Amino acid sequence: MxxxxxxxxxxxxxxxxxxxxxxxxxxxxxxxxxxxxxxxxxxxxxxxxxxxxxxxxxxxxxxxxxxxxxxxxxxxxxxxxxxxxxxxxxxxxxxxxxxxxxxxxxxxxxxxxxxxxxxxxxxxxxxxxxxxxxxxxxxxxxxxxxxxxxxxxxxxxxxxxxxxxxxxxxxxxxxxxxxxxxxxxxxxxxxxxxxxxxxxxxxxxxxxxxxxxxxxxxxxxxxxxxxxxxxxxxxxxxxxxxxxxxxxxxxGGKNALIVCDDADLGKAVDAVVHGAFGQAGQRCSATSRAVVDVRVRDEFLERLVERVADLRVGPGDDPASRICPVVNTARMDAALAAIAGAQRDGGKVLCGGGREEREDLAEGCYVRPTVIRDVPWDSELAQEEVFGPVLAVVDAEGFDEAMSIANSVKYGMSGTIFTASQSRAFEAIDRFEAGMLHVNRPGVGAYAHLPHVGSKAxxxxxxxxxxxxxxxxxxxxxxxxxx
Known part of the structure; x- marks a missing residue:
């Protein structure tokens, strides 16, 4: 240099x-x-x-x-x-x-x-x-x-x-x-x-x-x-x-991806993996909440956890790595504290939940990609930005409750919905209190010629x-x- x-x-x-x-x-x-x-x-x-x-x-x-x-x-x-x-x-x-x-x-x-x-x-x-x-x-x-x-x-x-x-x-x-x-x-x-x-x-x-x-x-x-x-x-x-x-x-952002009961679960899982764990979750538009209809929750989580558990954590210059480190020890400590807080609030860690334990990664800021279920919609993990590879899964009893949960935070950066219903998709776009909206695709950012914009805080x-x-x-x- x-x-x-x-x-x-x-x-x-x-x-x-x-x-x-x-x-x-x-x-x-x-x-x-x-x-x-x-x-x-x-x-x-x-x-x-x-x-x-x-x-x-x-x-x-x-x-x-x-x-x-x-x-x-x-x-x-x-x-x-x-x-x-x-x-x-x-x-x-x-x-x-x-x-x-x-x-x-x-x-x-x-x-x-x-x-x-x-x-x-x-x-x-x-x-x-x-x-x-x-x-x-x-x-x-x-x-x-x-x-x-x-x-x-x-x-x-x-x-x-x-x-x-x-x-x-x-x-x-x-x-x-x-x-x-x-x-x-x-x-x-x-x-x-x-x-x-x-x-x-x-x-x-x-x-x-x-x-x-x-x-x-x-x-x-x-x-x-x-x-x-x-x-x-x-x-x-x-x-x-x-x-x-x-x-x-x-x-900031505390972005929700809604999974409806008629969603293509394979595509929804792909979008969550990309949105929640790409760049170790360090994006203002990262998917930090999956709001999932209880009728498809168990199948969705089974597919998601299988995928996330296979994500290899490692240095960004290693072609085998799928999850990079977080940027410094302060961000690592914040992610680990958020996980511990979610467990105190009743959340259940399905995968991840701590530092990556491989010996060759001991001298780096590595957090295992973490999925936490049973997260109360009004708990700290569901309301506050983590900026790390931590996904909160929140249950919803149908579309209306899912929309209410998605809009319950002070932020409004990105909103995403997976559904086969055209009318439900357009209604979600109208009701989301967020600036960048997505249907049946990952909810991170937009094209270079579309406004990068949020709402609320x-x-x-x-x-x-x-x-x-x-x-x-x-x-x-x-x-x-x-x-």
Whole structure:
């Protein structure tokens, strides 16, 4: 790894944090693998990055969206050329399977390509004037400097689906990634640098809470786009409220997959295995609850447990692995605590239930994929996000009760139903209190050109990965010209 990738990137230069402090980045699959020591930044570093972004703003804004899109296209091409390198880094520092990392690179490129294609659509409308010899129209202007605060679970895709629209809109940006996945974001920024993006347009500040708080507090920052936990998102929104800071918040999820009595159980089991245990359950759209009609529950569980018990836990770079490690010991401890809490609440562990006990995995963050039945609908496991490979199975007496249970949580990221009834499927889509809806397919995310959006406590502000994202990065103007 090139040494410069451990630094901040400000105004076109790779520089250390002012404090000189560093943070270790460790492979969650192998504690002995120290990837590197990365800059641990504070307020001074953030302020320098914001100053650089502010200085670069007028020229970048004046370039126009079509020319800005050319930089995105160049970055997408370079990312394609370095796809295997980037995927390997994602697996090493985040832990996910190499196949999942490759999928993330592909998804990230699709989002950038979709965003670049919006360049010729990023306009306003003409409107009738009430006076003679008058021309009336609307147009968009970028809001200015934006802070992009990204999580560790998709360390390439989520930063990119913030960076791409920010830059196309004419904003300049300061990216603050998770301290758990700093190298992936450094590679991302290096790719944009190689694509020729002017100095100061995209800046990188590595670090944790201090850097994030400084971004929110800096008066030159016009907006914060954040993906992460509900408590942190709420703190960002509250912290900037006094100055009317614009926020875009994509938060947690506690997603339900409903299995009706007429469901294709084989397909439902496939979807649950993919949705609950892919990426070790570390997705905001992960299937964390299976709400199952009691008339098919036993057969469903028999099939599901047989599948889950055969999932091999191991390092992401091992082709035989089917379940990757969780990202760090804190997430591992949280998953194990959730399992223990569910057992105290009356849940019965059908498979998994603890750390993976293989001796060769002792020095990693490995949790066995866990299925727990008889989970009360209002218990902690059925209500609160785990972000690990833990599935709660909740009984339902028919469709109406299943819908009620699915909507009983404070979150509303994803909702899924398996049924052979067309009318029931459409009714579920209408009744789900969630942003991304699925019928007879896995309930994780959506296509690159569909809004990544939640409802209730899962989302605040315009959705990402969609034309609606411009309502965050730009603001409207209207003009009337008499002649």
């Amino acid at each position: 090139a040494k410069h990738l451990r630094l901040n990137f400000i105004d076109g230069q790779w520089i250390p944090a002012e404090s000189g402090q560093l943070r270790e980045n460790i492979n969650p699959a192998d504690f002995a693998d120290v990837i590197g020591e990365f800059a641990e930044s504070g307020g001074v570093d953030v302020d320098h990055a914001v100053e650089a972004a502010s200085a670069a703003l007028p020229a970048w804004r004046g370039l126009g969206p079509v020319k800005r899109a050319a930089y995105l296209a160049g970055a997408s091409r370079l990312l394609g050329e370095r796809a295997e390198e980037v995927a390997a880094v994602i697996t090493r520092e985040q832990g996910k399977l190499l196949s999942e990392a490759r999928g993330e690179v592909s998804r990230a490129r699709a989002v950038v390509d979709f965003t670049a294609g919006q360049a010729r659509l990023l306009g306003g409308v003409t409107a009738p004037a009430e006076e003679e010899r008058t021309f009336a129209y609307t147009f968009r202007k970028p809001i200015g400097v934006v802070g992009l605060v990204a999580p560790w679970n998709f360390p390439l895709a989520i930063p990119l689906w913030k960076v791409a629209p920010a830059l196309l809109s004419g904003c300049t940006a300061v990216l603050k990634p998770s301290p758990l996945t700093p190298l992936t974001s450094a590679l991302l920024v290096e790719i944009f640098q190689q694509a020729g993006v002017p100095d100061g347009v995209l800046n990188l500040v590595q670090g944790d809470v201090a850097a994030g708080e400084a971004l929110v507090a800096n008066a030159e920052v016009a907006g914060i786009s954040f993906t992460g936990s509900l408590p942190v998102g709420t703190a960002i929104h509250a912290g900037g409220a006094h100055r009317l800071l614009r926020t875009q918040l994509e938060l 899962s989302q605040y502000g315009p959705p990402e990965c969609s034309p609606q994202v411009w309502d965050f990065y730009t603001e409207w103007r209207s003009a009337c010209i008499s002649y």
